[in-house]
Amino acid sequence: MSETLRPDLALIARTVRQGARVLDVGCGDGALMAAMRDSSQVDARGLELDGSNVAAAVGRGLSVVQGDADTDLTYYPDASFDYAILSQTLQTTRRPDKVVEELLRIGRQAFVSFPNFAHWRGRLSLMWGGRMPVTRLLPDTWYDTLNIHHVTVDDFRALVKERGWTIDGQWFLKGDKETTHANANLFAEHAVFLLRK
Amino acid sequence: MASVPISEDNRFGLRRQARLAGPLRLSSGAQLGPVDIAYETYGRMNADKSNVILICHALTGDQYVASDHPVTGKPGWWWRLVGEGKPVDPARHFIVCSNVIGSCMGSSGPASLDPVTGDPHAMRFPVLTIADMVRAQALLLDHLGVDRLSAVIGGSMGGMQALTWPTLFPDRVESCVVIASTARHSAQNIAFHEVGRQAIMADPHWRGGDYYADGQAPMAGLAVARMAAHITYLSEAGLTEKFGRRLQGRDAKTFGFDADFQVESYLRHQGLSFVERFDANSYLYITRAMDYYDIAEDHGGSLAKAFTATSARFCLVSFDTDWLYPTAESRIIVHALNASGAQASFVELSSPFGHDAFLLECPELNRVVDGFLRGGRA
Numbered sequence: 359m360s361e362t363l364r365p366d367l368a369l370i371a372r373t374v375r376q377g378a379r380v381l382d383v384g385c386g387d388g389a390l391m392a393a394m395r396d397s398s399q400v401d402a403r404g405l406e407l408d409g410s411n412v413a414a415a416v417g418r419g420l421s422v423v424q425g426d427a428d429t430d431l432t433y434y435p436d437a438s439f440d441y442a443i444l445s446q447t448l449q450t451t452r453r454p455d456k457v458v459e460e461l462l463r464i465g466r467q468a469f470v471s472f473p474n475f476a477h478w479r480g481r482l483s484l485m486w487g488g489r490m491p492v493t494r495l496l497p498d499t500w501y502d503t504l505n506i507h508h509v510t511v512d513d514f515r516a517l518v519k520e521r522g523w524t525i526d527g528q529w530f531l532k533g534d535k536e537t538t539h540a541n542a543n544l545f546a547e548h549a550v551f552l553l554r555k
Numbered sequence: 556m557a558s559v560p561i562s563e564d565n566r567f568g569l570r571r572q573a574r575l576a577g578p579l580r581l582s583s584g585a586q587l588g589p590v591d592i593a594y595e596t597y598g599r600m601n602a603d604k605s606n607v608i609l610i611c612h613a614l615t616g617d618q619y620v621a622s623d624h625p626v627t628g629k630p631g632w633w634w635r636l637v638g639e640g641k642p643v644d645p646a647r648h649f650i651v652c653s654n655v656i657g658s659c660m661g662s663s664g665p666a667s668l669d670p671v672t673g674d675p676h677a678m679r680f681p682v683l684t685i686a687d688m689v690r691a692q693a694l695l696l697d698h699l700g701v702d703r704l705s706a707v708i709g710g711s712m713g714g715m716q717a718l719t720w721p722t723l724f725p726d727r728v729e730s731c732v733v734i735a736s737t738a739r740h741s742a743q744n745i746a747f748h749e750v751g752r753q754a755i756m757a758d759p760h761w762r763g764g765d766y767y768a769d770g771q772a773p774m775a776g777l778a779v780a781r782m783a784a785h786i787t788y789l790s791e792a793g794l795t796e797k798f799g800r801r802l803q804g805r806d807a808k809t810f811g812f813d814a815d816f817q818v819e820s821y822l823r824h825q826g827l828s829f830v831e832r833f834d835a836n837s838y839l840y841i842t843r844a845m846d847y848y849d850i851a852e853d854h855g856g857s858l859a860k861a862f863t864a865t866s867a868r869f870c871l872v873s874f875d876t877d878w879l880y881p882t883a884e885s886r887i888i889v890h891a892l893n894a895s896g897a898q899a900s901f902v903e904l905s906s907p908f909g910h911d912a913f914l915l916e917c918p919e920l921n922r923v924v925d926g927f928l929r930g931g932r933a
Contacts, residue, residue: 403898403899409902409903409904409905410919412900412901412902413902413904413919413922413923415900416870416900416902416923416926416927416930417922417923417925417926418926418930419926419927419929419930420900420930421868421898421899421900421930422900422901422902423889423893423899423900423901424901424902424903425886425889425901430890433889433890433893433894434893434894435893435894435896438896
């Protein structure tokens with residue numbers, strides 16, 4: 359499969375252990391699952407809200423269930439996966455904190471990736487334009503975006519600290535390149551965290 | 556790949572029938588034997604017998620899944636899914652479809668003859684369950700020399716059999732496709748069936764089920780049963796689109812009780828054409844089997860427990876306008892499969908056709924089933 363993965367997904371695909379059991383929450387059409395299956399013999403399962411995405415994923419031979427991260431994670435047993443993955447879905451859930459709690463219950467570790475709302479472009483847009491940012495990474499307008507809980511790198515770190523979770527890894531992306539941890543809250547377009555309870 | 560030479564083996568091909576000694580021990584405790592099973596096979600079993608797919612039919616279905624029906628002349632009931640170039644393809648798969656026991660298309664049922672008395676069993680035939688139908692299919696597979704199923708596939712009552720397979724024979728099933736179905740019959744499902752049964756039993760020609768000798772079957776009752784059931788297979792939107800309030804072959808209401816409306820005429824036609832091909836007692840027995848169906852009940856009330864012994868992969872599909880076996884029923888199964896750690900896929904597809912959607916044109920269904928079946932070979 360020569361499909362180009364989104365940078366945060368490529369990073370996750372590189373990081374998961376060979377042969378791990380993985381639950382991809384909000385797996386879309388299964389691009390990450392297929393990549394992990396083909397390159398690392400990962401036993402991947404998916405959960406996805408959109409029916410046509412599910413059909414596409416099942417159509418490529420993946421085990422994907424149509425369902426909602428906010429309501430359906432409760433049906434997965436404790437510690438039934440090595441990793442639970444939530445890529446660019448956190449900000450679309452009704453209760454992001456509870457969803458991450460569920461990920462850490464189901465998976466021994468959890469990858470969480472999200473667009474950083476505090477990136478300087480967004481800040482400029484608000485500060486000078488006085489308008490909610492519409493950027494390459496946040497292309498939708500305020501009224502039709504699926505993102506209902508905008509979050510920044512520092513917000514997320516604060517949540518991690520408050521809940522007493524452990525950060526096993528963190529990566530920051532600018533375009534498709536990794537960027538420094540310094541001032542990530544200002545310069546990172548994307549953040550990927552690997553958490554443990 | 557080398558194939559088992561089957562051309563001269565009369566166990567394989569169209570319009571087959573096997574008499575299996577049994578006896579089959581039924582859920583009720585009764586025994587059935589010998590067991591007649593009418594079936595068809597398509598394609599060839601490969602050398603390692605790894606390409607076998609069992610198709611399970613619905614309440615009023617039969618073994619003619621991909622060949623013309625001998626009574627109606629219509630093409631096989633699942634020709635959209637099973638056939639050359641389809642997801643289930645005789646060029647690649649060895650496909651088996653058998654008539655469920657209790658039915659009337661050649662398998663043992665109330666209309667078949669009691670070998671002891673030489674008369675039809677009628678209501679003396681033992682009451683069956685979905686599990687009994689599956690056990691009979693397993694007997695047939697033994698007879699055909701099939702140990703393991705690459706896949707078992709069914710919609711509606713066929714889905715109930717498909718889902719039951721890995722619970723009874725966890726090591727004989729590699730994958731399981733359950734379409735527009737459920738893990739248990741709901742109160743509403745049972746209620747509709749009871750209406751149908753009462754219509755049949757209220758027909759004076761039914762006579763306690765012993766109507767075979769005098770040539771007067773309870774056709775009016777069976778037709779009404781079919782009409783009531785047929786409504787549950789459709790959707791309100793589908794009925795409105797197809798018929799609306801349009802009148803049938805007339806310009807004005809007659810102020811009588813003729814079939815003024817197109818929808819009445821359509822239902823009457825459905826009822827009348829059904830009685831030509833179906834036995835009323837079989838309708839009683841099969842609806843009863845469906846009502847008794849509750850997989851969790853057979854596993855101490857836990858649906859998840861039913862699937863812990865199997866390593867089969869599962870694919871569930873529901874349709875958004877199906878109110879007979881709505882999406883919520885499939886979700887119950889999916890949650891149980893997740894809890895048991897089984898490999899499960901599930902998708903709700905969109906269709907205007909209600910429950911019947913699984914038999915109708917739906918390219919996404921074909922794509923999902925094809926991908927799922929091929930996924931097992933990845």
